[in-house]
Amino acid sequence: MGIAEYQAYGYFGLTAFLVFALYSYIYHLYSTDKKDGGHDYENYSNIALNDDISDAPVSPISDDKEK
Amino acid sequence: MENRPLEYDYTVAKMFMFTTVVLGIVGMLVGVILAFQLAYPEVNTILGEGLAEYTNFSRLRPLHTDAVIFGFTFSGIWATWYYVGQRVLKVSMAESALLMFLGKLHFWLYLVGVAAVVVSLLMGITTSKEYAEFEWPIDIAIVVVWVIWGLGLFGLIGIRREKSLYISIWYYIATFLGIAMLYLFNNMEIPTMLATNAAGESGIGAWYHSVSMYSGTNDALVQWWYGHNAVAFGFTVPIVAMIYYFLPKESGQAIYSYKLSLLSFWGLMFVYLWAGGHHLLYSTVPDWMQTMGSIFSVILILPSWGSAINMLLTMKGEWQQVAASPLIKFMVLGSTFYMFSTLEGPIQAIKSVNAIAHFTDWIVGHVHDGVLGWVGFMIMAALFHMAPRVFKREIYSKSLMATQFWIQTLGVVLYFTSMWIAGITQGMMWRAHDEFGNLAYSFIDTVTVLHPYYTIRGVGGLLYLVGFLMFAYNMYKTMSARPVEESELQSASPMGA
Numbered sequence: 001m002g003i004a005e006y007q008a009y010g011y012f013g014l015t016a017f018l019v020f021a022l023y024s025y026i027y028h029l030y031s032t033d034k035k036d037g038g039h040d041y042e043n044y045s046n047i048a049l050n051d052d053i054s055d056a057p058v059s060p061i062s063d064d065k066e067k
Numbered sequence: 068m069e070n071r072p073l074e075y076d077y078t079v080a081k082m083f084m085f086t087t088v089v090l091g092i093v094g095m096l097v098g099v100i101l102a103f104q105l106a107y108p109e110v111n112t113i114l115g116e117g118l119a120e121y122t123n124f125s126r127l128r129p130l131h132t133d134a135v136i137f138g139f140t141f142s143g144i145w146a147t148w149y150y151v152g153q154r155v156l157k158v159s160m161a162e163s164a165l166l167m168f169l170g171k172l173h174f175w176l177y178l179v180g181v182a183a184v185v186v187s188l189l190m191g192i193t194t195s196k197e198y199a200e201f202e203w204p205i206d207i208a209i210v211v212v213w214v215i216w217g218l219g220l221f222g223l224i225g226i227r228r229e230k231s232l233y234i235s236i237w238y239y240i241a242t243f244l245g246i247a248m249l250y251l252f253n254n255m256e257i258p259t260m261l262a263t264n265a266a267g268e269s270g271i272g273a274w275y276h277s278v279s280m281y282s283g284t285n286d287a288l289v290q291w292w293y294g295h296n297a298v299a300f301g302f303t304v305p306i307v308a309m310i311y312y313f314l315p316k317e318s319g320q321a322i323y324s325y326k327l328s329l330l331s332f333w334g335l336m337f338v339y340l341w342a343g344g345h346h347l348l349y350s351t352v353p354d355w356m357q358t359m360g361s362i363f364s365v366i367l368i369l370p371s372w373g374s375a376i377n378m379l380l381t382m383k384g385e386w387q388q389v390a391a392s393p394l395i396k397f398m399v400l401g402s403t404f405y406m407f408s409t410l411e412g413p414i415q416a417i418k419s420v421n422a423i424a425h426f427t428d429w430i431v432g433h434v435h436d437g438v439l440g441w442v443g444f445m446i447m448a449a450l451f452h453m454a455p456r457v458f459k460r461e462i463y464s465k466s467l468m469a470t471q472f473w474i475q476t477l478g479v480v481l482y483f484t485s486m487w488i489a490g491i492t493q494g495m496m497w498r499a500h501d502e503f504g505n506l507a508y509s510f511i512d513t514v515t516v517l518h519p520y521y522t523i524r525g526v527g528g529l530l531y532l533v534g535f536l537m538f539a540y541n542m543y544k545t546m547s548a549r550p551v552e553e554s555e556l557q558s559a560s561p562m563g564a
């Protein structure tokens with residue numbers, strides 16, 4: 001096997017890995033969404049919509065600062 | 068600090084808004100001059116033979132690219148960072164004297180850097196690497212500016228009240244890290260005064276001159292890994308940061324799918340870094356690298372469209388806002404142009420297409436539908452949205468804004484359509500040959516044919532510049548327009564007739 005084959009296999013492997021990683025990430029996002037202890041991802045949009053300094057944070061950094 | 072309620076502090080944001088406007092005018096004016104020089108070579112000596120050294124195309128071209136990239140675009144990025152950053156982290160810069168100091172230092176050192184760049188480029192001092200023309204003393208200054216921004220960025224994140232980092236913040240962080248890595252690697256250089264040549268002489272050349280640590284094919288590879296990713300982390304990532312904040316905020320709509328925004332983020336990060344090889348197709352770079360560049364460029368459509376479609380879908384059911392608000396128009400068209408150029412780029416990266424497109428004006432057309440339609444529109448929209456909030460006044464004129472929108476859209480369309488025709492004509496003519504392999508045309512034949520399209524491009528660019536001047540005027544007048552109440556600023560920006 002010459003360098004060209006190594007490259008081709010390596011390249012295929014890399015692409016397959018990327019595809020795998022990104023699909024796993026999609027799975028992760030959907031499976032942890034809104035579950036206990038997970039995140040309510042869509043709610044994070046409100047970080048921009050309610051961004052006055054007096055608005056309550058969507059997920060406060062610590063409980064004692066929570067209003 | 069007595070009993071006043073806490074407010075966001077936009078001092079630094081305002082400073083960068085100012086340089087966005089000024090350097091935008093400078094950079095685009097130079098662009099228009101360049102465009103007319105290509106159509107009418109006499110313009111090269113417009114100020115007379117004596118000053119031709121400073122007014123010719125080759126002296127001005129890097130001034131254009133660097134002024135619009137490092138001047139206009141980066142000022143816009145920082146203006147929005149010092150605005151958006153505080154808001155989505157829910158912490159004011161007024162709460163930390165140190166962050167305030169770093170912010171101001173960032174601005175003033177940046178301004179010194181800009182001055183040094185303008186002077187040195189006009190004097191013809193350059194390392195001759197595209198978008199990395201600056202000699203080592205300026206490079207060091209840029210690194211210092213960058214580090215100061217980074218300290219401010221992570222400092223602000225460190226004292227935040229909002230635990231989750233809003234998607235825009237991810238993109239700003241990626242901008243910081245990406246450019247830091249690219250800039251350092253591509254600008255590895257040795258001052259000539261420290262070098263010794265083959266004949267054993269040392270201390271050669273002026274003190275500010277340097278030679279790159281790379282040479283030949285390696286130099287080209289590093290340069291285009293840098294060049295392409297400068298587009299990624301300067302023209303894409305931070306502009307996506309902007310649209311993810313400003314479009315939802317201005318329209319009052321939550322992002323269509325926040326999960327998709329996260330996925331597109333990682334997709335973009337994974338894929339972009341591998342695509343730079345498409346600048347070096349048919350060169351001495353190893354073949355597999357060229358193929359990799361092509362393929363990753365095509366895959367890049369997915370994460371790019373992931374963000375763009377997400378933004379368009381955010382407007383779902385709210386399309387009447389596009390008709391009603393010129394500000395939303397800028398952003399929706401920006402997003403559309405983003406989709407458009409991220410489809411065009413991958414097409415150009417396909418090897419057989421690139422055989423025609425490479426070195427032609429089609430590439431320049433591609434660059435400008437992205438930067439004019441996407442980067443320029445988005446930065447102006449961001450500043451329009453910020454102006455009422457930082458000045459606590461309504462935008463001076465809505466109709467001026469709408470007129471500007473249509474003038475500039477026409478400008479962009481004239482720019483890229485003329486460059487398409489010019490580029491493809493060029494590519495075809497360069498390749499044409501008779502049955503014996505003799506070239507059918509000489510170079511000057513192509514120049515003659517392209518002349519009308521260069522003129523059209525110049526006119527398109529001029530329209531865009533006129534629109535930008537209207538933007539500048541509107542911003543200036545906004546500073547003394549009707550004051551508004553805090554409650555009017557919730558989502559849609561207040562605008563005067």
Ligand code: HEM
Pocket residue numbers: 094095096098099100101102105128131132135136139140430431434435438439442443525527528529531532
């Ligand atoms: C008034 C609007 C503008 C006009 C008329 C204009 C014109 C030009 C011209 C004539 C060139 C040289 C093309 C060549 O060498 O054949 C150029 C290059 C370039 N411009 Fe602009 N420009 C404008 C705005 C912008 C903006 C706003 C940006 C970025 C934010 C930008 C980024 C670039 C870049 C990156 C290049 C280098 C392209 C390459 O090497 O392929 N331009 N522009």
